[in-house]
Amino acid sequence: DGGITQSPKYLFRKEGQNVTLSCEQNLNHDAMYWYRQDPGQGLRLIYYSQIVNDFQKGDIAEGYSVSREKKESFPLTVTSAQKNPTAFYLCASSPMEGAGTQYFGPGTRLLVL
Amino acid sequence: KNQVEQSPQSLIILEGKNCTLQCNYTVSPFSNLRWYKQDTGRGPVSLTIMTFSENTKSNGRYTATLDADTKQSSLHITASQLSDSASYICVVGSGGGADGLTFGKGTHLIIQP
Numbered sequence: 001d002g003g004i005t006q007s008p009k010y011l012f013r014k015e016g017q018n019v020t021l022s023c024e025q026n027l028n029h030d031a032m033y034w035y036r037q038d039p040g041q042g043l044r045l046i047y048y049s050q051i052v053n054d055f056q057k058g059d060i061a062e063g064y065s066v067s068r069e070k071k072e073s074f075p076l077t078v079t080s081a082q083k084n085p086t087a088f089y090l091c092a093s094s095p096m097e098g099a100g101t102q103y104f105g106p107g108t109r110l111l112v113l
Numbered sequence: 114k115n116q117v118e119q120s121p122q123s124l125i126i127l128e129g130k131n132c133t134l135q136c137n138y139t140v141s142p143f144s145n146l147r148w149y150k151q152d153t154g155r156g157p158v159s160l161t162i163m164t165f166s167e168n169t170k171s172n173g174r175y176t177a178t179l180d181a182d183t184k185q186s187s188l189h190i191t192a193s194q195l196s197d198s199a200s201y202i203c204v205v206g207s208g209g210g211a212d213g214l215t216f217g218k219g220t221h222l223i224i225q226p
Contacts, residue, residue: 006156042117042202042216043157090156101147104156 003027006091006105013078013085014113021076021108023091029103030096032074036060037088037107046089049074050096078110086112115140117205117217125223130193134220136186136203144208148177148188151200151219160188160201190222198224 004025013019025032031050035043045058049068063082068074074093078085088109092102120135138146145164149157161170161177163186169178174191190197200219207213 040218042218044216045214088154092156101159101162104149104158106156107154109154 004091004093004103004105006089006108008108009106011108011110012113013110016080018077018079019110021078021089021091021110023074023076023105024072025074025093025103025105026072027093027103028071029093030071031094032068033092033094033102034058034064034066034074034076035090035092037090043090046076085110115205115207115215117203117215119201119203119217119220121220122218123221123223125225126193128193128195128224128226132190132193132222134188134190134201134203134222136188136205136217138184138186138203138205138215140184140205140207140215142207143181143184144206144213146177146179146186147204147206148175148186149202149204151202153199157202193224195224195226198222 007022033048034046037043044060046064047055047066049055052071055066055068065077088107090107091105094102117138126132147162148160151157160172160175163170163179165181176189179186200221202219203217205215
């Protein structure tokens with residue numbers, strides 16, 4: 001059963017807490033991405049990675065961090081420096097960076113307590 | 114600044130009717146244009162992707178058109194079904210990689226029985 005998975009579906013963050021969102025793909029894609037979606041707005045790029053152990057900042061990277069230790073995995077950490085983290089977070093992958101169709105995961109909704 | 118404008122913002126039609134969603138863009142250089150369908154609380158799913166040389170592409174009851182001269186695209190849905198209720202997102206690529214994708218805010222379509 002190929003695809004891209006995200007967990008958890010819902011995540012609650014307390015004040016000053018770091019939380020990590022999981023993203024895994026078994027599509028053998030080189031490129032992976034993290035987007036943030038807010039109501040009434042288009043998706044905004046947080047970070048992307050073209051290859052293992054390499055990643056680049058997107059438009060709204062402040063307050064977030066990522067790692068790409070394995071081709072299949074691209075976790076996103078929302079740090080305490082992100083003052084407005086409540087949003088729907090989408091992970092995506094594509095065969096090569098910037099080209100072709102992106103395949104999106106089911107998303108993680110992050111809420112602040 | 115690259116921009117993608119979608120209209121209408123929301124649309125309600127009766128089941129079985131046709132509808133057309135619009136996407137105007139000011140993205141340069143232009144590489145490709147994609148339409149995605151996003152069900153509420155889920156990740157987007159690709160419907161079509163068109164390059165500069167393509168002016169129409171179909172996927173079942175969905176037909177996308179592209180006029181690169183006027184920088185306009187449309188998504189036509191034929192014989193709508195209740196399952197077509199979703200947000201439809203237009204994305205334009207400028208060939209610059211992952212940070213070269215510009216997302217529209219989407220059109221929210223509701224199909225009424």
